[in-house]
Amino acid sequence: MGQDSSTIEVAIIGAGPIGVELGVAFERLGVACVVFDGGQLGETIRRWPPNTHFFSSPERIAVAGIPIPNLDQTKISGEAYLAYLRSVVEQFDLNLRLYEKVERIDRRDEMFELETNALAGRKSYRCRHVVLATGGMAAPRFLGVPGENLPHVRHIAPDPHTYFRTRLLIVGGRNSAVEAALRCWRVGAKVTVCYRRPEFDREIVKPHLFAEVGMLIRQGQIGFLPERTPVEITPRDVVLAPTSNGEPIDRPLLREPADFVLVCSGFVADMSLFEMAGVELRGQRRIPAWNPETMETNVPGLYVAGTAAGGTQQRFEFFIETCHVHVDKIVAAITGRTAGPTGLGDSRRYTIPRENAES
Template identity: 35%
Template sequence: MGLMDIAIIGGGPIGIACGLEAQKNGLSYVILEKGPIVNSLFNYPANMQFFSSSERLEIDEIPFISKEAKPKRDEALEYYRRIVTSNKLNIQLFEKVLEVEKANDIFHVRTNKGQYQTNHVIVATGFYDIPNLLNVPGEDLPKVSHYYNNPHYYAGQKVAVVGASNSAIDAALECWRKGAEVSLIIRGPEVGQRVKYWVRPDIINRIEEGSITAYYNSTVKTIHEDSLEITYEKGATKTIPNDFVLALTGYKPNFQFLEMLGIHISEDEKRLPEYDPETMETNVENLYLAGVICGGMETHKWFIENSRIHAKMIVRNVLDKKHK
């Protein structure tokens, strides 16, 4: 393949939206995805239900029909897969981008399978690949996982779930309902306020009735083969018998990759990448950001529903430059 108009890094919903928009406007493009179609959604828990309704997850006004108002993970996988296949999008799967270099206004993109040359690059890689670590002794034990898939695995086991957001609360409830003995380790004084509104009362009731044990204002101190040591109010410590730890404390973008591209990132805790909110172009000319990656560590700010517009903004800017 010769020189292209756009290379899109990331084949999630927003990367697919960018590909659709490029295709509709007659631009040559490729979507490079390191895993399967919508790899990040594929790695969501098997029973996950979205906070958003199906119409808010639609891209390019293609109808998303789901059994319930808020679709499940498998319905989303099918929806985005059908968009890719029915529109014959140029997506290269299981192709990981290793390096991007810019020379003479041309981006040279090297992957594990080949090389591409392009005038513009869109980074739509999301944030789900790098977990926020606890950074405690024992975190590398096989019993510890930063991802959660199916509660059946934990039936009859003592499970500690670390976190207070949607992923942690969903895991705690599902594992308890499959017969696990669940402890919740929560850094703050309460269950997270952003937990889905129909789930939050459920977990609070399970805690209040004693079905799930919650330790508030607590952090993990050490993880052992058969136990877990936590620090809670006023520095006191407690040892909890334990078989598995689900450390669901959130994820972060690949800042190292963004910095390798030459994108400026703020030095405060938000770690916001630099881009023009009117065009989504970064401080590197002809290099764009799309989707949740724009929020840095504020991974709750951008979703599919409010970043779908990025595709149109970017392609409009690319066309304006091309027609000058």
């Protein structure tokens, strides 16, 4: 196994928006840090359905005070954001180790030992501080019903054209399900949505999606099967059980024919590194224990940043714009200094040059 002999001051695990923002903050202060990712830069966003646009406005998802250039002042796509993240990394020449998954973490003599699985083989590192910025969307949440692994069933929406002139059953009732229903219907799929609740939740589904899907359902353009949940998927149809309060009840089953099935039932976080390091994980959502002033976990020297702080989230409390503050706290806790701009920081408050202001 390759051993990196030098000690890393700060190892950040996860090169998503918040891991990158933290890397820039340390870089600006001259603190040696390495950012690891098991996939590419922004791996979570890479897995989004193609051409998905952020719900958040660009200024809220900008990192390290660097504005996101976009030509039409609208919400940007995941692809545009990946290009932006790359430009941030290049600008600060961050020390990234991509396609290098951290598989083991041990705390010894007040230091951490990391073992990674890189393209070139296994490696180990010694680090003084570790930040877990591993995100909260490691894998789709499976329904756990027979047939869910059949080839015509997906858990992340592909390019909507995949479903042109086919019967598509979408399972779910949150933003991803509703957005997929609208996009697939627009490219000529015959879409039916099955949801375990009687109606979509206005508090969760974005207003513009809610209004549009409601109208198309009322017009009969998109099918809607409320209070139903799949209990089996076959190559020809999906067996649906009636539900009450979201839970299956003992009533006759329904068979809904479908050529393809798209299960949009959310994602789960991978908290295995937290567990391995001895971080206390609370409840079903496996929320790590952390100090709200510093983001340090119950393991001294081990911090959490970004959406990982919420474990597996049900209602999104942690997303990019609510996590910039983690960067400030961690930098202050480790260095005793103030991080440079985070989010869009001060760069948003531009001043009119004096000569223009006076004229």
